[in-house]
Amino acid sequence: MIKFKGVLGRRALLSGIAATAMLVMGGAAIAQDISGELAILQWQGGVDAEMWKKLEADFVAQHPGVSVRELTITAQGDARGGIRTAILGGEKVDIIINTWPAFRKELADAGILRGLDDQWAGLGLESTLSQSWRDLGVSDGVSYGVPYTYGDRSGIWYKTSQLKDAGVEVPKTWEDFIAAIKTLKAAGYDTPIPMPGKYWAHGEWFESLLLRTGGVEAAAKLAAHEIPWTDEVVKTALRKYAEMLEAGCCGTPEQMFAGDWDLSADQIFKADAGNFLLLGMWVNARAKGDYGLTEGVDYSLFQFPALGMGHDDTSSVDAKELLVTANGENPEAADAFLTYIVSPEATKILAEYGYASPSSNADTSLLGPVQQQATAAVAASKVQFVLGDLLPGDLVDEYRVQLQKFLQDPSDANIDAVTAAIEAKAAESY
Amino acid sequence: MSMSAADAAARSSQVSSPVGGGRRKPVAVRRRRLGETPAAWLLIIPVLILFSITVIYPLVETIRLSFFDIKGLGKPKFIGTGNYIKLFTDPAFRNTLWTTLVFTLGTTTITVSLGWFLAMLCSFAPQRTLPFRVMIFAAFGISEAVSGYMWISMLRPDQAGLLNSVIGLFSPGFAHPWLGDPNTALWMIIVAASWSGVGLPLMLCFAAVQAIPKTVLEAAYMDGAKPFAIMRFIMVPLSMPGVRVAIFINLLGALRAFDIIYVLTGGGPVRSTETVGYFMYRESMTQFKLGYGAAATVILLVAVMVISIPAIIQRTAGAK
Numbered sequence: 017m018i019k020f021k022g023v024l025g026r027r028a029l030l031s032g033i034a035a036t037a038m039l040v041m042g043g044a045a046i047a048q049d050i051s052g053e054l055a056i057l058q059w060q061g062g063v064d065a066e067m068w069k070k071l072e073a074d075f076v077a078q079h080p081g082v083s084v085r086e087l088t089i090t091a092q093g094d095a096r097g098g099i100r101t102a103i104l105g106g107e108k109v110d111i112i113i114n115t116w117p118a119f120r121k122e123l124a125d126a127g128i129l130r131g132l133d134d135q136w137a138g139l140g141l142e143s144t145l146s147q148s149w150r151d152l153g154v155s156d157g158v159s160y161g162v163p164y165t166y167g168d169r170s171g172i173w174y175k176t177s178q179l180k181d182a183g184v185e186v187p188k189t190w191e192d193f194i195a196a197i198k199t200l201k202a203a204g205y206d207t208p209i210p211m212p213g214k215y216w217a218h219g220e221w222f223e224s225l226l227l228r229t230g231g232v233e234a235a236a237k238l239a240a241h242e243i244p245w246t247d248e249v250v251k252t253a254l255r256k257y258a259e260m261l262e263a264g265c266c267g268t269p270e271q272m273f274a275g276d277w278d279l280s281a282d283q284i285f286k287a288d289a290g291n292f293l294l295l296g297m298w299v300n301a302r303a304k305g306d307y308g309l310t311e312g313v314d315y316s317l318f319q320f321p322a323l324g325m326g327h328d329d330t331s332s333v334d335a336k337e338l339l340v341t342a343n344g345e346n347p348e349a350a351d352a353f354l355t356y357i358v359s360p361e362a363t364k365i366l367a368e369y370g371y372a373s374p375s376s377n378a379d380t381s382l383l384g385p386v387q388q389q390a391t392a393a394v395a396a397s398k399v400q401f402v403l404g405d406l407l408p409g410d411l412v413d414e415y416r417v418q419l420q421k422f423l424q425d426p427s428d429a430n431i432d433a434v435t436a437a438i439e440a441k442a443a444e445s446y
Numbered sequence: 447m448s449m450s451a452a453d454a455a456a457r458s459s460q461v462s463s464p465v466g467g468g469r470r471k472p473v474a475v476r477r478r479r480l481g482e483t484p485a486a487w488l489l490i491i492p493v494l495i496l497f498s499i500t501v502i503y504p505l506v507e508t509i510r511l512s513f514f515d516i517k518g519l520g521k522p523k524f525i526g527t528g529n530y531i532k533l534f535t536d537p538a539f540r541n542t543l544w545t546t547l548v549f550t551l552g553t554t555t556i557t558v559s560l561g562w563f564l565a566m567l568c569s570f571a572p573q574r575t576l577p578f579r580v581m582i583f584a585a586f587g588i589s590e591a592v593s594g595y596m597w598i599s600m601l602r603p604d605q606a607g608l609l610n611s612v613i614g615l616f617s618p619g620f621a622h623p624w625l626g627d628p629n630t631a632l633w634m635i636i637v638a639a640s641w642s643g644v645g646l647p648l649m650l651c652f653a654a655v656q657a658i659p660k661t662v663l664e665a666a667y668m669d670g671a672k673p674f675a676i677m678r679f680i681m682v683p684l685s686m687p688g689v690r691v692a693i694f695i696n697l698l699g700a701l702r703a704f705d706i707i708y709v710l711t712g713g714g715p716v717r718s719t720e721t722v723g724y725f726m727y728r729e730s731m732t733q734f735k736l737g738y739g740a741a742a743t744v745i746l747l748v749a750v751m752v753i754s755i756p757a758i759i760q761r762t763a764g765a766k
Binding site: 271 | 518519520603604606622623624625626627628711712714715716717728730731732733734735
């Protein structure tokens with residue numbers, strides 16, 4: 017009896033130990049045992065696409081049971097149409113890379129996204145992303161987006177040798193900036209700002225000017241259509257834009273409409289035919305990868321000049337985030353990827369390509385000097401998401417076309433006409 | 447006149463056949479034949495299924511969508527003819543109608559007249575001009591997107607662009623942003639589209655000229671006709687069937703043009719090169735207003751049918 021009891025006791029003890037071990041190790045074991053295919057909807061090209069391949073390879077190296085399938089959307093400019101088509105066409109992916117807050121809401125409203133509030137802490141995001149970054153990925157009170165990189169959109173890129181040779185100091189104020197344009201023109205540069213007016217990049221100047229004239233509050237209200245486009249703050253920003261055009265910054269409207277930002281970058285960094293480019297941090301990757309320039313030595317960036325209107329501590333920013341889908345076939349792998357993207361390994365790869373990460377795991381010393389400068393500028397600013405990415409699709413199209421009309425004729429009368437036209441479209445878009 | 451009347455009478459007698467009921471008889475025969483040959487139905491069913499899936503269903507679905515207000519991935523809302531009413535009050539759409547007309551007439555005129563002219567020249571030495579014809583036709587085989595990128599580099603706004611550098615030989619320092627200027631962008635697109643399109647009219651017109659019976663040309667020569675007269679009274683009139691087909695195909699292609707515009711200008715600057723085809727893409731794919739885009743598609747479809755149905759009827763009338 018005792019023996020029987022003893023045998024039973026030993027079995028019970030072993031079972032107990034095994035059960036306890038499973039309970040203790042269970043979570044980790046499940047996390048490590050993820051397998052199957054992870055489908056990621058990818059729409060970036062060039063060096064960004066190359067970076068994604070590297071991130072995916074590193075993730076697979078950490079999780080050998082997982083294979084990654086990229087569903088690649090080829091897009092010129094706005095990739096949302098391609099993403100919608102893929103989704104409506106029945107493509108099932110686990111992760112969508114997104115950069116448009118308005119699109120996140122559209123996907124969430126359509127029931128395509130999986131909310132992350134319940135898992136946020138469990139995935140280790142609580143400790144790696146601050147509340148303000150979490151807030152950036154929220155739509156209608158639900159956390160959907162996990163931001164993995166962000167960029168300064170109020171930084172103006174330049175080639176150091178050009179300014180040095182022309183005897184131009186990095187402009188700090190608007191007056192300095194206008195004076196620099198005139199000096200550079202006198203030095204033989206016909207278009208100190210080769211304005212990329214073909215598609216959307218001409219809006220960047222308006223958006224930073226709007227922030228510096230009306231602050232983040234006005235920009236946020238405009239994005240939500242809580243103030244009309246005919247508001248004085250919009251007109252003031254456009255009048256400042258007109259000052260730049262009147263200083264002869266950008267050549268004729270025809271020259272501005274002839275190319276997109278890549279042609280403008282070529283003009284500055286390759287052909288030495290222009291000087292300033294206001295654009296996102298992907299210029300960094302292009303300057304290093306495509307032009308073979310050395311960051312901080314051959315080229316650099318300065319923050320948008322101060323207008324002295326009480327809002328010079330503002331910056332426009334963009335961010336890219338990961339969204340997980342509700343119908344993805346491998347939610348475990350998708351969750352693991354969310355944890356991975358804010359890990360030290362992933363942030364190191366991002367830094368190699370010149371991208372800052374909002375993760376607390378990111379080592380900012382790995383970033384190049386220009387990226388560090390931009391990161392510091394954003395950290396010291398009141399930030400507002402890029403206006404163009406916050407507007408409804410049909411309005412943003414009209415907004416960009418009307419800005420082209422403004423570039424054709426920056427007079428006060430036309431500013432009234434242009435703002436009235438955008439407002440008319442906005443009235444039907446919200 | 448009397449001959450024509452006689453001809454008409456003869457044709458009439460052939461059609462109406464002798465004894466009354468002649469018109470009914472063939473129908474009855476046809477009915478009996480179909481009834482007698484279920485195999486015919488079996489053979490035609492796959493075609494009918496394929497036709498329904500690839501033509502009828504998309505057509506019906508497009509028309510159905512055009513009656514809905516669809517924004518992004520949101521739920522469709524039935525609005526009846528709302529999209530059509532909005533289309534015709536939308537200045538952007540009205541502008542695309544004019545742009546489409548200019549683009550269609552421009553490309554059709556250039557490609558067909560140039561193709562026809564080259565075909566006439568080539569027909570005088572068919573063997574020796576073979577490599578030349580192959581080269582021109584090869585451009586027709588190049589994707590418009592690819593040729594678009596080639597034209598972008600030729601039309602660069604700076605002096606590095608081929609067109610600017612050629613003009614720069616005569617006017618040093620010349621640089622014009624051909625695609626950035628709303629006054630020249632559409633014409634440049636017409637030139638680019640015509641470049642790749644000229645091969646087809648050339649081949650069609652050349653084939654029409656080659657189909658002229660040798661005896662007709664020999665008879666004219668024997669009658670003492672000079673080369674110009676042969677060209678004017680024989681080759682030109684008898685090449686017209688090829689010209690008609692070329693016009694028809696070019697009109698349809700130009701009406702639906704999208705690729706070359708997408709690559710070269712994206713519909714800009716300031717929507718100056720936005721055709722109905724591009725408008726349809728912008729509304730449906732960029733803004734994802736599927737209902738509105740579908741309404742524009744139906745309008746385009748009607749335009750295509752207005753052109754194609756009379757042409758098809760005319761081409762089919764003589765078929766045996």
